[in-house]
Amino acid sequence: MPLVVTMGDPAGIGPELLLAIWRxxxxxxxxxxxxxxxxxxxxxxxSDLGFDIPIAVCTPEEASERFDEGRLPVVALxxxxxxxxxxxxxxxxxxxxEAIATAVEHVKAGRASGVVTAPITKKSLYxxxxxxxxxxxxxxxxxxxxxxxxxxxxxxxxAGPDLRTVPVTVHIPVDAISAAWTQERIxxxxxxxxxxxxxxxxxxxxxxxxxxxNPHAGEGGTIGTEDEDVSHPAVEELRAExxxxxxxxxxxxLFHARARxxxxxxxxAYHDQALIPVKTLAFDETVNVTLGLPxxxxxxxxxxxxxxxxxxxxxxxxxxxxxRLAATLCEGDVR
Amino acid sequence: MPLVVTMGDPAGIGPELLLAIWRxxxxxxxxxxxxxxxxxxxxxxxSDLGFDIPIAVCTPEEASERFDEGRLPVVALxxxxxxxxxxxxxxxxxxxxEAIATAVEHVKAGRASGVVTAPITKKSLYxxxxxxxxxxxxxxxxxxxxxxxxxxxxxxxxAGPDLRTVPVTVHIPVDAISAAWTQERIxxxxxxxxxxxxxxxxxxxxxxxxxxxNPHAGEGGTIGTEDEDVSHPAVEELRAExxxxxxxxxxxxLFHARARxxxxxxxxAYHDQALIPVKTLAFDETVNVTLGLPxxxxxxxxxxxxxxxxxxxxxxxxxxxxxRLAATLCEGDVR
Numbered sequence: 001m002p003l004v005v006t007m008g009d010p011a012g013i014g015p016e017l018l019l020a021i022w023r024x025x026x027x028x029x030x031x032x033x034x035x036x037x038x039x040x041x042x043x044x045x046x047s048d049l050g051f052d053i054p055i056a057v058c059t060p061e062e063a064s065e066r067f068d069e070g071r072l073p074v075v076a077l078x079x080x081x082x083x084x085x086x087x088x089x090x091x092x093x094x095x096x097x098e099a100i101a102t103a104v105e106h107v108k109a110g111r112a113s114g115v116v117t118a119p120i121t122k123k124s125l126y127x128x129x130x131x132x133x134x135x136x137x138x139x140x141x142x143x144x145x146x147x148x149x150x151x152x153x154x155x156x157x158x159a160g161p162d163l164r165t166v167p168v169t170v171h172i173p174v175d176a177i178s179a180a181w182t183q184e185r186i187x188x189x190x191x192x193x194x195x196x197x198x199x200x201x202x203x204x205x206x207x208x209x210x211x212x213x214n215p216h217a218g219e220g221g222t223i224g225t226e227d228e229d230v231s232h233p234a235v236e237e238l239r240a241e242x243x244x245x246x247x248x249x250x251x252x253x254l255f256h257a258r259a260r261x262x263x264x265x266x267x268x269a270y271h272d273q274a275l276i277p278v279k280t281l282a283f284d285e286t287v288n289v290t291l292g293l294p295x296x297x298x299x300x301x302x303x304x305x306x307x308x309x310x311x312x313x314x315x316x317x318x319x320x321x322x323x324r325l326a327a328t329l330c331e332g333d334v335r
Numbered sequence: 336m337p338l339v340v341t342m343g344d345p346a347g348i349g350p351e352l353l354l355a356i357w358r359x360x361x362x363x364x365x366x367x368x369x370x371x372x373x374x375x376x377x378x379x380x381x382s383d384l385g386f387d388i389p390i391a392v393c394t395p396e397e398a399s400e401r402f403d404e405g406r407l408p409v410v411a412l413x414x415x416x417x418x419x420x421x422x423x424x425x426x427x428x429x430x431x432x433e434a435i436a437t438a439v440e441h442v443k444a445g446r447a448s449g450v451v452t453a454p455i456t457k458k459s460l461y462x463x464x465x466x467x468x469x470x471x472x473x474x475x476x477x478x479x480x481x482x483x484x485x486x487x488x489x490x491x492x493x494a495g496p497d498l499r500t501v502p503v504t505v506h507i508p509v510d511a512i513s514a515a516w517t518q519e520r521i522x523x524x525x526x527x528x529x530x531x532x533x534x535x536x537x538x539x540x541x542x543x544x545x546x547x548x549n550p551h552a553g554e555g556g557t558i559g560t561e562d563e564d565v566s567h568p569a570v571e572e573l574r575a576e577x578x579x580x581x582x583x584x585x586x587x588x589l590f591h592a593r594a595r596x597x598x599x600x601x602x603x604a605y606h607d608q609a610l611i612p613v614k615t616l617a618f619d620e621t622v623n624v625t626l627g628l629p630x631x632x633x634x635x636x637x638x639x640x641x642x643x644x645x646x647x648x649x650x651x652x653x654x655x656x657x658x659r660l661a662a663t664l665c666e667g668d669v670r
Contacts, residue, residue, distance in 0.1 A: 173559025224508025256618030283591030
C-alpha cells in the first residue's frame with residue numbers, strides 16, 4: 001500500500017521537494033507514495049523549476065500503478081490553492097487543512113499505509129478557524145475523530161540516523177518548563193515512547209533514558225530540586241511498571257557516541273535539550289515522528305522556507321528520510 | 336616558559352592523567368609543563384599503576400630543563416595530601432587550594448606562562464573555608480588579588496575541535512534562567528568573549544552569535560517574550576559598539592556543520608544549551624577555557640571521577656587538549 005504525503009503549504013518548499021524526490025526516486029530507492037495536492041500547484045512548481053515530470057491525477061488505489069509507470073500520482077482535493085509561492089502570497093488554509101484531514105481519512109479507510117506531511121505554518125490552521133497549536137495537535141484531533149475509542153496523545157520524537165530524542169515539554173517558554181515538568185507528564189510520555197518503540201520500531205525491549213531538567217541533573221538538589229522531586233520518582237514509577245529507563249542523567253553527558261549506544265530513545269526535559277543534539281549531529285536527516293497516534297506519521301524537521309521557495313535550492317534530505325522512515329514504521333507496525 | 340598544571344583533587348583522576356600524559360608526552364607532542372602537587376601523591380599513583388616515571392622535585396625555573404631531561408617536574412607544596420584515592424578518602428582541601436593559589440602566583444611572578452587545572456570538587460573549597468561557588472570563581476578572586484587594577488570577570492567557554500560555546504548563565508536551575516537573562520549580563524559576557532577571541536585566540540574580527548533563550552528564539556514573541564525584550568536589544572547594543580554578533584537565533588539550528596562555519600563562538604542562554612552541542616560532537620576533547628581573567632586558564636571538561644581513580648581507565652584526552660590549548664593561547668596572548 002502506498003504512503004500518502006501532503007503537499008504542505010503550497011507557497012512553501014513542500015511541492016518542489018516532492019517533485020525533486022519523485023524525479024530522483026530510483027536513485028533514492030523511494031517507497032511508493034502519492035501526493036495529496038492541488039495538481040495545479042505541482043504543475044506550476046515543476047514549470048518554475050524546469051522539471052519535466054508527468055503528473056497522474058488518480059485515486060489512492062491507482063497510485064502504486066501510476067508510480068511504477070513513471071508518473072507522479074497526485075490525488076486531487078476539493079479546494080484550490082494560489083499557485084504562486086513565497087511569504088507574501090495569500091495563504092491557502094482550506095486546501096492545506098483538507099490535505100491533512102484527507103490523509104488521515106485515507107489511512108483510516110485502508111487506502112494508504114501511513115502519513116507523511118510536508119511543512120505548513122501554524123497561521124494556516126488559525127486562518128482555517130482551528131485552535132490547534134500546531135500540525136501535530138491537529139493530527140491528534142483527527143485521530144480522535146476517526147478512531148474514537150483509541151487513545152491519541154501525540155508525542156513528538158526527533159529521529160536522526162543514530163539518535164532519537166523526545167522533548168517531554170515542547171513549544172513553551174523556558175520560564176514555563178519547571179511547572180510543566182510533572183511526574184504525570186514524564187510517565188505518560190515514557191509509556192507512549194516505550195510502546196511505540198516496541199510496536200512500530202520493532203525494538204523488543206526498548207531502553208529509555210531520562211535527561212535531568214537542571215544542569216548536572218540538579219547535582220543532588222543543589223541546582224534546583226525538580227530532578228530530586230519529580231524526575232527521580234517518575235523514573236521509579238516507570239521502572240516499577242517494567243519500563244527500562246535510566247536517569248535522570250545530566251543532559252550534557254547523554255549524547256556523545258558512547259552514551260548514544262546505551263539507549264534507544266532519550267526523553268528530554270524541553271525543546272532545545274532534545275532538538276540540539278539530534279540536529280547538531282544530523283541537521284538535514286532529522287525526521288519528526290509523531291508517536292502516540294493510531295497511525296504512522298512522520299514529517300521533515302524543517303519549515304515552509306518561503307524565502308527560498310521555487311528557487312530549487314531547498315534540501316530534500318529530511319523529507320526523503322521522513323518518507324523512508326514512514327515506510328519502515330508501516331512495515332514494522334504490529335499494533 | 337612552562338605551563339603550570341595543578342594536580343587537582345589528589346583522590347581523583349587528576350594525578351594519574353598527568354602521569355599518563357607525561358609518559359606519552361613525545362607521542363602527544365606536549366608542550367613543557369610542571370605539576371603543582373604533593374610529590375608523594377604522584378609517586379603513590381605511579382606505583383599503583385605500575386608507571387616507571389622519574390619525578391624531579393624542582394622550582395618552576397628548573398622545570399623546562401627537567402622536562403627535557405625526561406623527568407616529570409613537580410613543584411612541591413607546603414601542605415600534604417592523603418595519598419590514597421577514591422570517594423571515601425578524607426578530602427585534602429588545604430593542598431588543593433594551595434595548588435590553585437600557587438599556580439596563579441607563579442603566573443603573576445612570570446614563572447609560568449598559563450594555568451591548567453585538574454579537577455576538584457566544590458566541597459574541597461568549602462572545606463577549606465571558602466565561599467566560592469566553584470573552581471572558576473576562586474580563580475576570579477585570585478586574579479583580583481594579584482592584579483587588583485585589572486578587571487576579572489571569569490566567563491566559562493567550552494572549546495571543542497570545531498565549536499566554541501559560552502553559557503551566559505551557568506550553574507543555575509532552569510527555573511531561574513529567565514530572571515538571570517538580562518541585557519547587562521549578555522552584553523558583559525559578549526564583550527569579554529569578543530575581546531578574548533581577539534587577544535588570546537588571535538581572531539582579528541571575531542564573529543559571535545547569540546542563541547535565543549526560548550524555543551525557536553521565541554518565534555516572534557509567541558513562545559516567551561525574553562528574546563524580543565532582552566536578547567534583541569542586547570544584540571543591538573553590542574552591534575552599536577562594533578561587535579559582530581548575529582541573533583538571537585533558534586538554539587536547535589545553530590550547531591550543525593554548516594551553521595558552525597558562520598561564527599567563532601556561540602553565546603548560549605544556559606548550561607545545557609551550550610554544553611550539549613560541544614560535548615555531543617567531541618565529548619573527550621572538550622576543554623573548559625576561562626575567559627575574562629588576566630591570565631590563561633584551561634581545564635578538562637570532566638570531574639574528579641573518584642569511582643574510577645587509580646584504575647588506569649580514565650581518558651586523558653580532555654586534559655591533553657586543555658594543556659595544548661593553554662600553550663596555544665599563551666603564545667597568542669597579546670594583551
